[in-house]
Amino acid sequence: MNRRGFLQQTTLSAAAFFTGSRARSRQTKHLVLVVNGGARKKDYYEDESLSPNIRRLAEDGFVFEEDHCDRISSHDAAFAEMVNGLEGNYSLVQSVWRVAAVLQQHRPRMIVCREMAHDVGHESFTEYRRVVRATDSAVGALFDWIKADPYFSQNTAIIIRPDFGRDDEVNAQGELHHSEGFYYTHRVASIFWGPDFRKGVDRRTVVNRRDLASMMATLLGRDFRG
Secondary structure (H helix, E strand, O other): OOHHHHHHHHHHOOOOOEOOOOHHHOOOOEEEEEEEOOOOHHHHOOOOOOOHHHHHHHHOOEEEEEEEOOOOOOHHHHHHHHOOOOOOOOEEEOOHHHHHHHHHHHOOOEEEEEEOHHHHHHOOHHHHHHHHHHHHHHHHHHHHHHHHOOOHHHOEEEEEOOOOOOOOOOOOOOOOOOOOOOHHHHEEEEEEEOOOEOOEEEEEEEEEHHHHHHHHHHHHOHHHOO
């Protein structure tokens, strides 16, 4: 699917994605994007025992299970593709644990949490799994806080999408890199939860990292994009 086709599907709900087709009826006022950098969907999405909180968020939201990543060598380049055109229109934090405090204090339209601790996988698969669990706990706490808050529960969306994944296999040194040619490196699961997203799972449509910024701008209003 090309980029224009993806936007038409998401905007017009052809993929059962948005709950409504008209921007003026959207309820989302605040958006949290969690970029769990270099994480495999095999771990943060498919393994419920490792990531139970992200699983329950996914079950209450919408998931594209085949989200494609073209370039997988540079975290910075991949991240830039995800937020292309949104520069200056979001607050950037480095830990999921900080998101609730920023929402409370500043109420930005959009928060991007760029969580890079998963890159410890280059050194140790055991430590990588520890980070996956820790991130899941932080996402769970944020999810529960938003749902319990009288204001944010009505108008806040969460998107979870790594910049790319990691290799299918751990190497002989116990390391988990992100290399060309592996399925789990190039394909991740993108998870969408909030008042304007339908519930469901799309297991067939291949979407792309480059389309995320346009989708987020559409959700928050086209004037949001810089």
